[in-house]
Amino acid sequence: MKPCRFVGVWTAIAAAVVIAIGAALSAQAQAFQSGFRMLKVPYYDGYIDVALWYPSNAAEADRSFGAYRMQVSMNAQAALGKFPLVVVSHGTGGSSLSHYRFALALARSGFVVAAPEHPGDNYRDRSLVADARYGYERPRQVSRVLDDLLADPEWKDRIDSDRIGAIGHSAGGATVAALIGGVPDRNRVRTHCQTVKEDPACAFRDPKLGVAPGSPAPLALPASVAASGSVSDPRIRAAVLLAPFGVPFVPGSFKESRATVLLIGAEFDEALARQYNYEYLRQQLPSAAARLAPGAGHYSFIAPPVAEFRAGFGPAAQDPPGFDREAFQAQLSGEIVEFFSKVLR
Numbered sequence: 001m002k003p004c005r006f007v008g009v010w011t012a013i014a015a016a017v018v019i020a021i022g023a024a025l026s027a028q029a030q031a032f033q034s035g036f037r038m039l040k041v042p043y044y045d046g047y048i049d050v051a052l053w054y055p056s057n058a059a060e061a062d063r064s065f066g067a068y069r070m071q072v073s074m075n076a077q078a079a080l081g082k083f084p085l086v087v088v089s090h091g092t093g094g095s096s097l098s099h100y101r102f103a104l105a106l107a108r109s110g111f112v113v114a115a116p117e118h119p120g121d122n123y124r125d126r127s128l129v130a131d132a133r134y135g136y137e138r139p140r141q142v143s144r145v146l147d148d149l150l151a152d153p154e155w156k157d158r159i160d161s162d163r164i165g166a167i168g169h170s171a172g173g174a175t176v177a178a179l180i181g182g183v184p185d186r187n188r189v190r191t192h193c194q195t196v197k198e199d200p201a202c203a204f205r206d207p208k209l210g211v212a213p214g215s216p217a218p219l220a221l222p223a224s225v226a227a228s229g230s231v232s233d234p235r236i237r238a239a240v241l242l243a244p245f246g247v248p249f250v251p252g253s254f255k256e257s258r259a260t261v262l263l264i265g266a267e268f269d270e271a272l273a274r275q276y277n278y279e280y281l282r283q284q285l286p287s288a289a290a291r292l293a294p295g296a297g298h299y300s301f302i303a304p305p306v307a308e309f310r311a312g313f314g315p316a317a318q319d320p321p322g323f324d325r326e327a328f329q330a331q332l333s334g335e336i337v338e339f340f341s342k343v344l345r
Contacts, residue, residue, distance in 0.1 A: 051096035
């Protein structure tokens with residue numbers, strides 16, 4: 001029997017429909033170009049450097065930012081409208097660009113994204129990690145950035161203060177966990193590291209670990225800054241915690257949290273032992289959507305650096321054998337956009 005001559009026609013039509021649907025979905029997912037600029041937020045006697053991505057209609061261009069390259073519209077005018085805001089807290093020793101892949105996807109989908117480079121805990125200076133105020137001050141830094149953006153004449157009318165979310169990786173996960181209601185207790189970390197030998201996280205208490213050569217003067221906090229008190233910020237309605245540091249939190253302290261949480265751990269986390277961190281937070285946040293990223297390592301959530309910087313990144317540029325960080329981050333970026341789009345609608 002000869003094949004029906006209409007089969008080829010219908011196949012072509014079906015293919016065209018699939019392509020059209022795909023194009024429509026793609027256009028819907030990337031409704032904007034990504035504008036980008038750097039801000040300085042006043043912080044005691046200095047500043048918090050903040051990377052800001054935002055919806056724009058200006059064409060993107062390839063730009064180099066040291067270890068990273070991004071397609072952005074540099075210092076472009078923001079698109080008209082009022083957009084939800086997502087703040088991003090990097091891990092210890094990280095930078096404001098550590099998670100730029102997620103930020104780009106969000107900005108192109110209609111979000112403003114602010115990523116502070118945490119004073120006293122970044123790739124040049126980790127002096128804050130030895131300070132008793134560490135678990136409290138990192139969340140306060142994020143709240144300081146929120147305060148500044150929501151009062152800024154240029155941005156206050158571009159940001160919907162009722163639609164704010166946060167992303168945190170590793171120590172940034174602990175920062176965001178504290179912002180949504182978790183109570184940090186430094187004594188829990190001290191006791192944990194005295195009694196548990198198999199958690200690599202304890203090594204990161206050394207402020208000299210993982211710091212670039214030629215570091216600036218260490219952060220000097222005023223004596224009035226307390227190592228206690230609530231650091232929760234009720235403005236944050238949704239949170240994504242990626243391979244988070246969970247040890248510091250007092251059991252039961254999340255009971256009053258009203259934030260919607262997506263919790264993702266690394267299957268092969270080589271930096272934070274899962275049972276004390278991801279699994280502990282999963283128990284403390286029973287309503288969170290929680291899962292492990294198959295095959296991922298702790299650093300798989302960090303944007304991959306360009307080739308010439310890879311060696312200098314050390315473990316932060318390495319993944320478990322066979323793991324594709326590029327593909328993983330593309331998939332995760334879409335998941336993060338979908339999560340915030342639903343929760344902050």
